[in-house]
Amino acid sequence: MLPSPNLAVLREAVRRLEAGRRKHAGLLPFSVAALDEKLAGGLALGAVHDVAGGEGAADDAAATLFVAGILARLSGPVLWCLARPDFFAPGPAQAGLAPDRVIYAEVREEAARLASCEEGLRHASLAGVVVELSRLSMVQSRRLQLAAEEGGGLGIVLRRWRRAGDAAGFSQPNAAATRWRISAAPSVSLPVPGIGLPRWRVELLRCRGGGTADVILEACDEQGHLGLPAGLADRAFGARRRRA
Template identity: 60%
Template structure:
């Protein structure tokens, strides 16, 4: 066999073998053009690690961050593994964000180290829709391990940053291997023409996006299908496409 033909044949065989194990990367769109346009490939990358935190250090913004993560998990397929160190999640609130109780497997452990170990195993499993880690600190080394496991299985990993002490909040500014980093803050609800409380509103900040740009969005909170929405007064106004304000490159 001529040398050139042999090399071409070898290349073809290597490509054939590699294609068997090559996982096609897919995304989970938010269904809001203004948000999806800011994300590479038009959605939140599956088979990747993403970080979510409250905009402030208080319980209200922290709860909004948890519901944002629940909305993402709700739109995946399969069971959701949620690893915690304290049993303070309110299942009916998660259900209102689209994450039904019968889809969630809760694992309660004593510290962040054990949470990370459980999440790593969950991401490796490959049969889960999403794996959520409630943690205070996340090092670059730990985040790389989680990101590697997520990429290998195609499962989305969500690092939900929660702090018991004020000093722990500064850790959120440290670099990690997360593909995106989100910060969620509660905004006043829309005023209704009748007594009552309108749909919750959030300031959703995309503060880091690999191969993309940062931006912030004023959105209505997740509905019972896990979907966010543009407030009607923003969606109907001229120039609504500019609701996602440009930030610094990530």
């Protein structure tokens, strides 16, 4: 009787086969060294990325604008699969994502939103597809990842929690290439009365084949670009880093 093959060897063989079939669609750099170095050059196209806000409404808004800024730096139409009719188009427009580039699809059932996202990702004519979900399983994310590899565009899962307990599922493993958490951070104080530039805490919690990051950045400008505030270069936010 032949001995059983080593499981680790089999997994490595499967990984190499999948890598050989995968399309190399390129990278979208942030032009922020603290992020691009951990991403091996930038955000992978032809892949799915998982994004969530922190704990409050301001964090949810920051996460939405973070996603809009990414899409603003791509060329072509965008499909956004909405969970609820509360999308405020002028907000993403300030991050560079013009409303006339976005195709809005309001789909109440998560299964139907996933199907719409998967179909959109297979179309090479779309620059990116966003789907708002509360949960994302390994099987679901794998289907989306395969569709993104086929179409070559950018897929983003934007978490929208129905209940506070749903956020606990964000730490569960899935097939997304990266996982992010975006939170609003205090603005820099101005020497005169007024509102300072908005800033975000940007956490790269997981990156397939890369590292993690936890930095304070200036929010997206009108071209979708993030900025590293003066005086914060090479500094992480907080003493401890959380892992997904």
